Amino acid sequence: MTDWKVGTVTDTRTETPTGRSITISVDGWPGNLAGQHLDLRLTAPDGYQAVRSYSIASVGDATSVQLAVDRFPTGEVSPYLVDEVLPGDQLEVKGPLGRWFVWTPEDTRPIQLIAGGSGIVPLIAMARAHAMAGSTTPFRLLYSVRTPEDRFFADDLAALESETFHVDYVYTRSTPADWPTPPGRVTREVIEAVTIPASDSPGVFVCGPTGFVEAVARSLVDLGHQPQSVKTERFGG
Amino acid sequence: MSSHVDGNALAGPFSEVFRTDMTTAVCCCGGCGDTTTLATEMVYGTDALAHGSIVRCRSCDDVLITLVETPDRLVVRFPGIATLSVDRDTPPA
Known part of the structure; x- marks a missing residue:
């Protein structure tokens, strides 16, 4: 079973007028394959929790992951990630997840x-x-x-x-x-x-x-x- | 406009129930017999995945699986699945 882990935002970068990439350092992150995703959980002060899946833009053994998020104006989670989250902020993540939508170098097809x-x-x-x-x-x-x-x-x-x-x-x-x-x-x-x-x-x-x-x-x-x-x-x- | 996603999104919640990644499991619909990887089935309601979602057959729309999540429990029903088979070599989720 995959547990929730606490990650710390280390970098954010504006990518588009409505989106940015976020790098999160996660203690104990085991690395990930290309194409895998993670679930990200936010908890409000009153205890309300929201979970969303985000694909991972980075690959390999590193203990940090790069995500990219586009703002859905009516969303609960993406406006926070695009407009508010800062280096040093903590987020809960679970992963890496999914082994179907992945590419590995053993696949030699075009x-x-x-x-x-x-x-x-x-x-x-x-x-x-x-x-x-x-x-x-x-x-x-x-x-x-x-x-x-x-x-x-x-x-x-x-x-x-x-x-x-x-x-x-x-x-x-x-x-x-x-x-x-x-x-x-x-x-x-x-x-x-x-x-x-x-x-x-x-x-x-x-x-x-x-x-x-x-x-x-x-x-x-x-x-x-x-x-x-x-x-x-x-x-x- | 449809807002469903696909079975890839089930990897997280199912990692709490199953030892291996279930998105690569092969799923046979009890309604129409369509057999495919769980990652390719249709998932509705993920905008509120914290509360619940419904997995429908990509071929006949029958309800295959329902998931309801509360802070304390994850409740999974399999009303429409005839068979769910996993490769024993699939690494842990």
């Missing part, structure tokens, strides 16, 4: 990652694991965001790009000034144009809001991907 918004979090952990392991298996990321300012981990992703890891952005509301295509959603045509084709038998990991994940997963199957090679993680919304 890998296509597809993220919507803050769905990038578990997928950047996979890209980091790929780089840390020196894996030469081809990795490609399709990252859908509303505007250029809404990219989480933009600098980190640019630094990870290599001969075996390529990032493609899709902007749904507004694009950078010199962008070749107008804003638009991740359609079947977009997926066909900029992802690893089904004929290469890639593993595919999709994470984002529920509607996004379901539309993308349908397109992937339409394009010939085997349903069992497409792993999804929905975070609601």
Whole structure:
């Protein structure tokens, strides 16, 4: 059984107008695989508790974890994490959790990652694991965001790009000034144009809001991907 | 707009009940026989996971599992599951 542990916030970084990343040092954290999540518990002064699941952006043996949180204006927990929490604050966490939506270097298939918004979090952990392991298996990321300012981990992703890891952005509301295509959603045509084709038998990991994940997963199957090679993680919304 | 998530979200609460990670367990629906990894089933009500959630079959929508959490107890019912099988090599949760 996995117990609740007390973590201390060591760093926060603004990522987007509505989101930031938070690094938490956790005594006794056993490390985590790429794609795993943790449960985070907040307790109000009156004893009321709220628990939420957050994917982990970091990977490996370290005893700290990096999360990234997007603010849901009506949420109970995310406004606190995005607007209020400070280095030195303590949070309760339980994990690492989940062994299904994970990538490990033993998986030598080509890998296509597809993220919507803050769905990038578990997928950047996979890209980091790929780089840390020196894996030469081809990795490609399709990252859908509303505007250029809404990219989480933009600098980190640019630094990870290599001969075996390529990032493609899709902007749904507004694009950078010199962008070749107008804003638009991740359609079947977009997926066909900029992802690893089904004929290469890639593993595919999709994470984002529920509607996004379901539309993308349908397109992937339409394009010939085997349903069992497409792993999804929905975070609601 | 649907607000369900998927069975990945069950890893935390089920770590209090089972020794291994249950999101990789294979679940057979008693209603329609659809057989899939628990991580791929549909979970409703996680916005209030502190109170309860319902797991539905991704294929026929039957209620597979209900979870109710209070500060003192976690109550799990399996009204719609025919079989839940785990790989004995799955590491501890």
